[in-house]
Every structure is written in structure tokens, then in C-alpha cells.
Amino acid sequence: MSAKALCDLLLLLFVTAAAVSDLARRKIPNGWVLAGIATALVLQLWLSPERLPLAWLGGMATGFFLFLPLYVLRGMAAGDVKLMTMVGAFAGPWPAMLICFTTFLFGGVMAVVMILWQGSWRGCLRNMRQLLWPMIARAAGVPLAPMPLASHASVGNMPYGLAIALGTLVVQTHDYF
Missing domain, CATH: 1.20.120 (Four Helix Bundle (Hemerythrin (Met), subunit A))
Known part of the structure; x- marks a missing residue:
């Protein structure tokens, strides 16, 4: 070997x-x-x-x-x-x-x-929107105040x-x- x-x-x-x-x-x-x-x-x-x-x-x-x-x-x-x-x-x-x-x-x-x-695809889409929306809005020039992530439960591990x-x-x- x-x-x-x-x-x-x-x-x-x-x-x-x-x-x-x-x-x-x-x-x-x-x-x-x-x-x-x-x-x-x-x-x-x-x-x-x-x-x-x-x-x-x-x-x-x-x-x-x-x-x-x-x-x-x-x-x-x-x-x-x-x-x-x-x-x-x-x-x-x-x-x-x-x-x-x-x-x-x-x-x-x-x-x-x-x-x-x-x-659990609805919860997954909700979490993805929560993660991606601030990035998309800032890229489009919309000023957003920093916000902590919501404490929604994960859709699974x-x-x-x-x-x-x-x-x-x-x-x-x-x-x-």
C-alpha cells in the first residue's frame, strides 16, 4: 500500500x-x-x-x-x-x-x-427571507437599521x-x- x-x-x-x-x-x-x-x-x-x-x-x-x-x-x-x-x-x-x-x-x-x-419548507422559506432580505435591500440602496435575527426555531438540524x-x-x- x-x-x-x-x-x-x-x-x-x-x-x-x-x-x-x-x-x-x-x-x-x-x-x-x-x-x-x-x-x-x-x-x-x-x-x-x-x-x-x-x-x-x-x-x-x-x-x-x-x-x-x-x-x-x-x-x-x-x-x-x-x-x-x-x-x-x-x-x-x-x-x-x-x-x-x-x-x-x-x-x-x-x-x-x-x-x-x-x-418544514414554509419555515425554511421564512428563515431564508429573514436572512436574505436585509442583504438584498442594502444592495438596492435601501437603508436599514441593524436588526437581530428573530428567535424562530430552526426547521431542523x-x-x-x-x-x-x-x-x-x-x-x-x-x-x-
């Missing part, structure tokens, strides 16, 4: 464990994420120590900063951001970006299916760890088939 294949296999094991935990308990354990980041560090040191800052730190930064805005907007939990940071530590910056965008596609499909299945695992699986196994 090549070193890259071992790295990909370990990454898939970590994201699979996180996805199972997220499905079962709606929580991604910090212990898994920290163990994954430490494992990625060891693997990156072993595979190419001269690329460590770019591969390990750059990958973590890519995963973190692409998911952080969704956390700030309350569209995702902190565990999902930490998991994507770990994925970036394994994969490096460019694959982490591809995994993020693939994950967004899987997450979007999962969200639409869940909203339709639960029949989604085990986004599953979307991250699927995105990782698709991108990392692309070279093998």
Missing part, C-alpha cells in the same frame, strides 16, 4: 467514525478530531516534511475558513467546522477546497430532502458530518477509479 493510499484510508476512517457519531448522537467528538489532526501531522511529517506548513497548516486553514462563515450564520455546528479542519490537515489546501465544495453539494441535497420529508464524509469519499477516491 502506498503512503498516499494509507493517508487517504486513515482520513476516510476518521470521517466515517465522525459521521456515524453525528448520525447517532448529533455530535462529533473533539477527541476524534484532535486524534485526526495529530495523525495527519505525523503522516505529513513522514510523507513530505518540507511541505508541512503548506500541506498541514494550509489544509487546516482552508477547511476552517471555508466552513467558518456557515458557523457564524448559525447554519452549521462547531463540530462540523472542526471536522473539516481535520480533513484539511490530511488532504492539503487544494483537495480540502474540493472536498468543501463537494460537501456543500451533498449538504444541500440532504437539506432539501430533509425539509421536504419533514414538511442535519448531521452534516455525513455530508463531509461523503464529500471526502468522492474527492479522495477519485484517483483510485
Whole structure:
């Protein structure tokens, strides 16, 4: 087994464990994420120590900063951001970006299916309007006073760890088939 294949296999094991935990308990354990980041560090040191800052730190930064805005907007939990940071530590910056965008596609499909299945599309549209209207109005030149988001209940929560695992699986196994 090549070193890259071992790295990909370990990454898939970590994201699979996180996805199972997220499905079962709606929580991604910090212990898994920290163990994954430490494992990625060891693997990156072993595979190419001269690329460590770019591969390990750059990958973590890519995963973190692409998911952080969704956390700030309350569209995702902190565990999902930490998991994507770990994925970036394994994969490096460019694959982490591809995994993020693939994950967004899987997450979007999962969200639409869940909203339709639960029949909560009206609440979803209400929440989207509340988020988007101030941006649209300001872009059109309508002055608006800052307003806090209403305390409407979310239309549901989604085990986004599953979307991250699927995105990782698709991108990392692309070279093998």
C-alpha cells in the first residue's frame, strides 16, 4: 500500500467514525478530531516534511475558513467546522477546497430532502427571507437599521458530518477509479 493510499484510508476512517457519531448522537467528538489532526501531522511529517506548513497548516486553514462563515450564520455546528479542519490537515489546501465544495453539494441535497420529508419548507422559506432580505435591500440602496435575527426555531438540524464524509469519499477516491 502506498503512503498516499494509507493517508487517504486513515482520513476516510476518521470521517466515517465522525459521521456515524453525528448520525447517532448529533455530535462529533473533539477527541476524534484532535486524534485526526495529530495523525495527519505525523503522516505529513513522514510523507513530505518540507511541505508541512503548506500541506498541514494550509489544509487546516482552508477547511476552517471555508466552513467558518456557515458557523457564524448559525447554519452549521462547531463540530462540523472542526471536522473539516481535520480533513484539511490530511488532504492539503487544494483537495480540502474540493472536498468543501463537494460537501456543500451533498449538504444541500440532504437539506432539501430533509425539509421536504419533514414538511418544514414554509419555515425554511421564512428563515431564508429573514436572512436574505436585509442583504438584498442594502444592495438596492435601501437603508436599514441593524436588526437581530428573530428567535424562530430552526426547521431542523442535519448531521452534516455525513455530508463531509461523503464529500471526502468522492474527492479522495477519485484517483483510485
